Amino acid sequence: MTHKPDDLVVRRGRRRFLAGAAGLLALPFLESIARPSRAKAWTPAPGMPRRLVIFFNGHGLIMEEFVPRAGFVQGALLRPVADAGLASKTLVITGVNSKVQSGHPGAPSVLTCTPLEADQYGITHPRTASVDHVIARHMQDGGPARRFDVGVHDQSVDLGARSLSDDHTQMFWSGDDEHVPSIIHPHVALDRAFPSTTGEPTEPTVDARTIRRRSVLDGALAQLTRLQGRVSTSDRVRLERHAEHLRAIELSLGSTVTPPSPTCGDPAFDRSATTHARAAEVLIDTLALAMACNVADVGTFKAFDMEEGAWGHVVHPDLATTFGGENYHGAWHKASDQRLDYARRAFTAINAWHGSLFARLIRRLDEVDEGDGSALDHSLVMWISDFGHGGGHGSDNLPIVIAGNAGGAALGRHVNFARDPASPYGDASQPGNHNLCVSLLQAFGISGDRFGDYTNVSQPVEPGPLSL
Amino acid sequence: MPRPARWIVAVLALAACEGQIGSPTDPSGRPPSERPPTELGDPIGVTGLRRLSPLEVEATVHDLLAELGVEVATTELPRTPLPSPDHRHGFQTTIATGHLGFEQVRSLLEWSEAISERATADLPRAMGCTPTAAFDACTRDYATRLGELAFRRPLTGDELALFEDVHVTVAAETTPRDGVRALWELALTAPDFTYLSAQTVDDGSRLTPHAIASQLSYGLWGTMPDAWLRERIATLDTPEAVRATADAMLDDPRAETIVARFHRDWLNLASASELDKDPVRYPEFDATTAAALETELDAFVVRAVLEDRSIADLFASRDAFVNRRLEALYELDLRSSGDDDWQWRELPPERAGVLTRPLFLATTAGRGESALIHRGVAIIEHLLCRTLTPPDDAIEEALPIPVDASSGKLAAVADRASKPRCATCHDTIDPLGLAFESFDAIGAFRTAYPDGVAIDPAGTLESTFLEGPIDYAGASELLAELAEAPEVQLCYATKWSEWLTGTPPNAAQRAEIGRFTETPGVSIREVLLETLTSPWFLDRADLDAEIER
Incomplete structure (x- = not known):
């Protein structure tokens, strides 16, 4: 990471954010979200994005409605971005294949760029962190990552459900077999990011809890150490990771804060969303503000693909025929591909809702003035899916949009690497997810032209970034 | 009279599309039960640290x-x-x-x-x-x-x-x-x-009685040891004592909850609230009926496990716990007075065991029609312990499955069979699924699709694990034959071992489980008790050896 003396413009915006985060002073959860110490602060070089935000929807898209027409005219899926006047701040990329493995088992490899490996029980999982987490660690000089991960799920409006959810499409990984779950309940996400909005503090004082936490964390670490001496090698690694997380929480207890700011204190969002659509909007708004307020360096949003919560509120006359009792995944299977016109129309309606959520995310960021540009201008926001064409069930021709700061690449255009970017089946000579990840890493000042495994791949892939 | 045998199922054909998990044979072709544990080289004891669910x-x-x-x-x-x-x-x-x-x-x-x-x-x-x-x-x-x-x-x-x-x-x-x-x-x-504690007694080989008690308690009751079990901990120092305690624990109502949960997990069954059926086609299917499906299946599996029934019985029995709604669904003469009047009855011959019960059949179906691929996959994965890997690119060439499938799905079946990339797996999946086409989306028996086309569920199953081909007229005959197959019994027993220990059994452990199930007519309860007194439940693997590996 470079610390150039001439990055004053960037720093001015940054300091405003730090002030914003400090609005959380004396509030619950403060210690867990504030920066451990100033020495770890991420100071991007001039022109570099300050934060990474990834928007993910599972199971691909109706690609012919995603690929821009000539003249960068948007189809149904990106029309909400154009309607928001933000097409000029986006770069649409098509013709990039996921090179490690295709289909559902390949989803975790899209951003890790490594194959799944079997553990001693024969259960497969990624062994490495995904690119978002590598960037998050880099932004903390290798210290604990500052992430904020949310998603809309079938159970987002079921307050009796667990608030952290895994699902069948596990995209974000913080390490070996360590999946990053998403917060699915809006009120939990708000409490995590903006504790001032809880309204009903259950703690007598924050101090008492902090005091308890210090002792409890010390005690739990002592017990972990005792246990580690009596377990197998693989379990020892497991317990060591657990201990690392406890130490990261402990480290954050001693964090200092800066004076409060009105901007980030109380977003007054709808805490009790009763529909999936509303829950998704609140989660998107919370993510955008949390990122602008420097709650985290890396943020993610997932529209879970399997459940009705990912689309159940969308009204379209072809939905009943398309689904017929199937869930999202089953309906894509049944439709197979765009040969079923009614299914194409129904999925286009659902994917257009995904597009509207992405548009909302970047619009919210663009509304935050950071002096020398908007929060969007200072963010690298990426929309990606695990599949290209959903019915094809394959990971060629992934849909990718980069908004805000594309690491220096020009915006307001479409870069296509495929003969037919809407086809479920690309050519093996097209660039891959490795190249995309290298582009992301380079955008954040991480040098090198490789990321992941270039040997155990289903299609050949060359080193280097995407040619953007 | 020879039965029509339109569909020939060759399970060995699965080799092209199956992964390694659960694969029961090694490259030599010998099943684990024929290989000594020492040759297999796997640790036989407990190795992993099990986290609570x-x-x-x-x-x-x-x-x-x-x-x-x-x-x-x-x-x-x-x-x-x-x-x-x-x-x-x-x-x-x-x-x-x-x-x-x-x-x-x-x-x-x-x-x-x-x-x-x-x-x-x-x-x-x-x-x-x-x-x-x-x-x-x-x-x-x-x-x-x-x-x-x-x-x-x-x-x-x-x-x-x-x-x-x-x-x-x-x-x-x-x-x-x-x-x-x-x-x-x-x-x-x-x-x-x-x-869960994996503490061992002084010589490091056996788990402490406290660790054993915890394993028993979570495996059979799903919670911490209660006062009764804590009182007995000191006695848990021999396999015989562990067996006696486990046997008593199986008579506790908490074991019924766990037995039901095991089977729902194993078969990946939907909960009643998740069953959404077309109200036009199935006007009688409401939330009360859906709940009755759960009650029936739970009662059936609990009886099979806790009342000393055999593994084969689980897949072949026609006993069913029914109320008036289920009597109607099964087309029995009505003896129950209503939703709350439950009785054990014998089902018609088209039913055989847990896989012909409406909860399984309704789970493996869409809103209006059965889903034969889901059913075929369920048989392969749950009954035969084989793993299917989805193809990367075969969908490109397959016909879409019609939405109101009815008999229209048969064209898609023939289409998949005619295309080599699809047929790699569907040559096995589809015929197995077709055997269950006699059951509609809520699990009721039928002989024809709604469009009047007759259903032909007959076929022949061939595999190296069978002594000879099985000719079957429908699902119940197929299941009755499979219920006796050692491969199927071993598969089911390994699932219980995974549940009780938290670890899918390795090859050496599978070989041992094969010895439990080779006794003709062995009861499920006996398999559980054998597992709970086995080395991989009571003993600790040599960690140093594991570390070297």
Whole structure:
């Protein structure tokens, strides 16, 4: 990471954010979200994005409605971005294949760029962190990552459900077999990011809890150490990771804060969303503000693909025929591909809702003035899916949009690497997810032209970034 | 008279599309049961540290609170922030459901704080004395009980000193209640709560009686050992004593809940609330009927396991626990007086065992029509322990499946059979699924599709694991034959081993399980008791050897 003396413009915006985060002073959860110490602060070089935000929807898209027409005219899926006047701040990329493995088992490899490996029980999982987490660690000089991960799920409006959810499409990984779950309940996400909005503090004082936490964390670490001496090698690694997380929480207890700011204190969002659509909007708004307020360096949003919560509120006359009792995944299977016109129309309606959520995310960021540009201008926001064409069930021709700061690449255009970017089946000579990840890493000042495994791949892939 | 045999199923054809998990043979072609454990080279004892599942954590906290004087319904307690288990990765009890990430560890700490608040709301009542800032007799006794219950074993001197240190440090700076809250938070965030103890007796080879009691309790009851089991811990030093205790535990109502949960997990069954059927086509199918499907299946599997039925019986029995709605669905003469009048009845010959019950059939169906691919895959994965890997690119060339499938789906079946890339797997999946086409989307029997086309569920099954081809007229005949196949019985028994130990059995352990199931007519209960007294339940693997590997 470079610390150039001439990055004053960037720093001015940054300091405003730090002030914003400090609005959380004396509030619950403060210690867990504030920066451990100033020495770890991420100071991007001039022109570099300050934060990474990834928007993910599972199971691909109706690609012919995603690929821009000539003249960068948007189809149904990106029309909400154009309607928001933000097409000029986006770069649409098509013709990039996921090179490690295709289909559902390949989803975790899209951003890790490594194959799944079997553990001693024969259960497969990624062994490495995904690119978002590598960037998050880099932004903390290798210290604990500052992430904020949310998603809309079938159970987002079921307050009796667990608030952290895994699902069948596990995209974000913080390490070996360590999946990053998403917060699915809006009120939990708000409490995590903006504790001032809880309204009903259950703690007598924050101090008492902090005091308890210090002792409890010390005690739990002592017990972990005792246990580690009596377990197998693989379990020892497991317990060591657990201990690392406890130490990261402990480290954050001693964090200092800066004076409060009105901007980030109380977003007054709808805490009790009763529909999936509303829950998704609140989660998107919370993510955008949390990122602008420097709650985290890396943020993610997932529209879970399997459940009705990912689309159940969308009204379209072809939905009943398309689904017929199937869930999202089953309906894509049944439709197979765009040969079923009614299914194409129904999925286009659902994917257009995904597009509207992405548009909302970047619009919210663009509304935050950071002096020398908007929060969007200072963010690298990426929309990606695990599949290209959903019915094809394959990971060629992934849909990718980069908004805000594309690491220096020009915006307001479409870069296509495929003969037919809407086809479920690309050519093996097209660039891959490795190249995309290298582009992301380079955008954040991480040098090198490789990321992941270039040997155990289903299609050949060359080193280097995407040619953007 | 020879039966029509339109569909020839060759299970061996699966080799092209199956992965390694659960593959029952090694490259030499010999099944594990024919190979000695030493040759297999796998550790036979317990190796992994099993983490409690979210449901187990919640049940344990409920019981822990009750033991310490706080009565609160499980549904009123905050849910653990652990992610829901992923069915693809085995049972809810399976060890390896991933490492805990930062967000999970942080959320667990916050969850422990919510629990500690409930636990300490009325401390004098719960403790029977009033705590002070000191670690006096009142608090020491409470901390000892809390620690021993939460860790499910006696505390060491160092651990009790740790509890004392935490209480005294916190209480000195805050209040005595905060000191006690910190004890709860430590008890719930320590790894000794989250992971099942794998402590061994002095020579390092056998698990301690406390560790065995915990394994028994979570495997059979889904929660921490209760007072009765704790009383017996000292006796759990021989396999015979473990067997007697486990046998008694199976007679406890908590075992019924676990037996039902095991089978729902194993077959990946939908819950009643998830069953959504077309009200036009199935006007009689409402929430009450859906709930009846669950009751029936649970009763059937509980009886099969706890009343000493054989494994074959589970797949072939026509006994069913029915109320009036199910009598109608099964087309029995009506004897039940209504929804609450349940009776054991014998089903017609088209039914055989758990896989012809409506809950399974309705789970493996769409809203209006059966889903033959789902059913075929379920047989392959759940009954035969084979793993299917989805093809990367075969969908490109397959016909879409018609939405109102009816007999129209047969064209798609023929289409998949004619295309080599599809046929690799569907040559096996589809014929097995077709055998179940006699059951509609709610599991009712039929002989024709809604469009009048007759259903032909007959076929022939061939495989190296069978002594000869099975000609079957429909699903019940197929299942009755498969129920006797050693491969099927071994598969089912390995699932129980995974449930009870948290670990999919390795080849050496599968070979041992094969010996349990080779006794003709062996009961499921006996298989459970054999597993619970096996080396991989009671003994610790040689960790040094494991480390070298």
